[in-house]
Amino acid sequence: MARKPQTELPDVFAKPGQAPQRNTPIEDLPKPAEPAPAQPRAPSGDQPAPAAATPALPVPAPAARPASPPRAVPPPCPAPSRSAARGVAMLAGAAVLVALLAPLLEDDLLGHYGFATPAFRAQHETALMLSRQEQKLRELEQRLNEAVAQLTATSADLQQSAMRSTDGVAWGRLLSLGRVADALRGPTPFAVDLAIAKSVGAGIDEFQPDLGKLSAYANTGVPTFADLNREFRRIADEALRPGRGILPTGLVRRLTELNQWTSSSPPPADPTPELVQSATARLNDGDLAETIALVRQVSGAYQGAFAGWLQDAQARVNADALVRRIDRSLTALARELPR
Amino acid sequence: MQILMFAKQKGGVGASTLAREMGTLAAAGGERVVFVDLDPQASLSKWWNRRTAGAADPPNPALAATRPDQLLGVLNHLRATDSTDLVVIDVPPSVHGFLLGIMQAADVIIIPVRPTADDFEALPDIVDMVERAGRRYAFVLTQAPTGRRIRAVEEAVPILARQGRVAGVVRFRGAFPAAGAVGRTATEYEPNGKAAAEMTELWAYVGAELRKMHRPPPSNLAAVV
Ligand SMILES: Nc1ncnc2c1ncn2[C@@H]1O[C@H](COP(=O)(O)OP(=O)(O)OP(=O)(O)O)[C@@H](O)[C@H]1O
Ligand SMILES: [Mg+2]
Numbered sequence: 105m106a107r108k109p110q111t112e113l114p115d116v117f118a119k120p121g122q123a124p125q126r127n128t129p130i131e132d133l134p135k136p137a138e139p140a141p142a143q144p145r146a147p148s149g150d151q152p153a154p155a156a157a158t159p160a161l162p163v164p165a166p167a168a169r170p171a172s173p174p175r176a177v178p179p180p181c182p183a184p185s186r187s188a189a190r191g192v193a194m195l196a197g198a199a200v201l202v203a204l205l206a207p208l209l210e211d212d213l214l215g216h217y218g219f220a221t222p223a224f225r226a227q228h229e230t231a232l233m234l235s236r237q238e239q240k241l242r243e244l245e246q247r248l249n250e251a252v253a254q255l256t257a258t259s260a261d262l263q264q265s266a267m268r269s270t271d272g273v274a275w276g277r278l279l280s281l282g283r284v285a286d287a288l289r290g291p292t293p294f295a296v297d298l299a300i301a302k303s304v305g306a307g308i309d310e311f312q313p314d315l316g317k318l319s320a321y322a323n324t325g326v327p328t329f330a331d332l333n334r335e336f337r338r339i340a341d342e343a344l345r346p347g348r349g350i351l352p353t354g355l356v357r358r359l360t361e362l363n364q365w366t367s368s369s370p371p372p373a374d375p376t377p378e379l380v381q382s383a384t385a386r387l388n389d390g391d392l393a394e395t396i397a398l399v400r401q402v403s404g405a406y407q408g409a410f411a412g413w414l415q416d417a418q419a420r421v422n423a424d425a426l427v428r429r430i431d432r433s434l435t436a437l438a439r440e441l442p443r
Numbered sequence: 444m445q446i447l448m449f450a451k452q453k454g455g456v457g458a459s460t461l462a463r464e465m466g467t468l469a470a471a472g473g474e475r476v477v478f479v480d481l482d483p484q485a486s487l488s489k490w491w492n493r494r495t496a497g498a499a500d501p502p503n504p505a506l507a508a509t510r511p512d513q514l515l516g517v518l519n520h521l522r523a524t525d526s527t528d529l530v531v532i533d534v535p536p537s538v539h540g541f542l543l544g545i546m547q548a549a550d551v552i553i554i555p556v557r558p559t560a561d562d563f564e565a566l567p568d569i570v571d572m573v574e575r576a577g578r579r580y581a582f583v584l585t586q587a588p589t590g591r592r593i594r595a596v597e598e599a600v601p602i603l604a605r606q607g608r609v610a611g612v613v614r615f616r617g618a619f620p621a622a623g624a625v626g627r628t629a630t631e632y633e634p635n636g637k638a639a640a641e642m643t644e645l646w647a648y649v650g651a652e653l654r655k656m657h658r659p660p661p662s663n664l665a666a667v668v
Binding site for chain 2: 116117118120121122123124125126127128129130131133134403404405
């Protein structure tokens with residue numbers, strides 16, 4: 105491009121070597137009007153987006169270069185009457201006082217008077233989120249406590265009458281453990297069964313470490329193999345379909361282009377499609393553990409998509425293992441019972 | 444007149460460095476360039492002072508000293524007087540609503556980001572804001588460790604590419620701070636160095652993006668109609 109003649113410079117331009125060494129922080133600006141509505145999104149292809157007109161603001165008198173850091177200047181106002189002038193003077197005095205004290209005021213205090221400082225807002229949002237979560241937890245806990253109290257009362261009655269019979273204790277343990285195992289087999293919440301098993305001394309403590317790993321599922325149940333199978337197919341389908349979901353059409357091209365920046369060798373092929381294919385075959389064989397091992401190796405871009413599934417699938421593997429252990433324990437208990 | 448703007452949520456990502464490099468490369472290509480420094484710390488302005496101190500001719504790139512809230516007016520003024528081809532706007536790390544208004548006037552927005560978890564965690568807010576502005580944007584992965592197969596880079600690039608365009612990868616190179624200290628760019632300081640090569644390629648990309656967004660000035664438009 106040919107060098108164009110530099111036209112007469114408007115006086116917004118700094119003199120060589122004399123640009124101001126500080127600018128007004130945006131946070132200190134007078135509060136802006138509502139932001140203009142967003143322009144329509146630029147198309148994802150390579151066509152130029154529709155040109156947006158520059159927001160039409162009145163051209164201010166060209167900003168003279170201030171010698172000292174520029175400061176916000178209040179807008180000029182019409183000459184006030186005498187009584188108004190006193191009011192204005194008082195207001196101005198108050199404003200000066202507030203301005204002088206502002207740096208000394210804590211965020212809390214500013215927040216209390218409705219000044220939304222960034223720190224105050226962040227603190228406020230976090231507090232709000234925490235209090236909502238706490239409330240939810242309290243509600244859940246209360247519901248669970250009610251259910252446990254009711255069931256414990258019932259089971260205590262049962263237990264007492266069972267105790268009166270000679271082999272009551274063994275029966276009680278057998279029944280309650282069986283209920284936990286049943287709940288773990290299906291997608292059934294098991295918090296209540298677990299509480300009962302503990303209250304009747306069913307020897308559940310020996311399974312505590314494994315149960316701990318499943319605690320996140322106590323109120324929802326662990327997804328079944330069928331659930332996981334369905335969900336896996338949905339995610340894989342979504343993730344690997346070109347131009348959709350995780351793999352946008354342009355990704356491979358952009359990566360190839362980008363690789364020219366980093367090296368001249370061809371881009372390393374992404375192993376994810378093959379991994380997902382093998383994982384699907386393992387899932388068809390019913391081998392969840394092997395499926396998990398394969399899915400754990402998908403490349404970074406896909407890990408987010410499979411993360412939830414991996415967690416659920418691992419919980420299912422853990423639950424199945426636990427159920428097998430409980431079943432063995434049940435068999436042993438059953439042997440103690442008289443024929 | 445076109446506007447190239449930077450956007451970032453974290454400090455130190457290399458925005459001012461890229462602003463200098465892109466601005467001077469555009470000027471070297473014959474464009475009349477004006478820097479605008481919205482950062483109160485004014486590191487772009489200070490670098491420009493080191494660069495231009497004692498100069499007799501009006502420097503290109505020039506620097507427009509404007510308070511942030513007068514910027515839109517200044518931009519209109521520059522456009523109206525046809526005194527500028529490219530305005531390069533450097534910013535403080537912020538998602539302040541004020542910047543949204545400026546972004547809406549930009550032709551291309553560059554989001555520099557380092558390949559670290561901290562930088563990536565801070566990305567959603569700034570991307571959200573840039574997308575609300577509805578302008579063309581691209582990421583630049585900055586200060587990436589050197590080496591061919593660096594895991595952080597290999598993982599970071601696809602993540603960025605899923606979200607938007609990736610203009611390029613800039614490696615960690617000593618030429619940037621060394622050049623900055625004497626008011627130069629890496630391209631001027633070590634014209635045959637690796638940093639210069641990366642910057643020339645990046646400018647090729649950014650320049651092409653700007654050309655895609657180029658619209659004829661209103662007078663030409665009137666002549667066509
Ligand atoms: N690619 C790079 N390689 C090595 N050093 C770099 C690179 N990019 C920037 N730096 C150095 O990192 C520091 C921060 O860079 P720069 O000032 O450009 O970032 P910034 O995003 O503008 O920071 P700030 O938020 O302070 O304005 C500077 O010392 C700069 O010289
Ligand atoms: Mg900076």
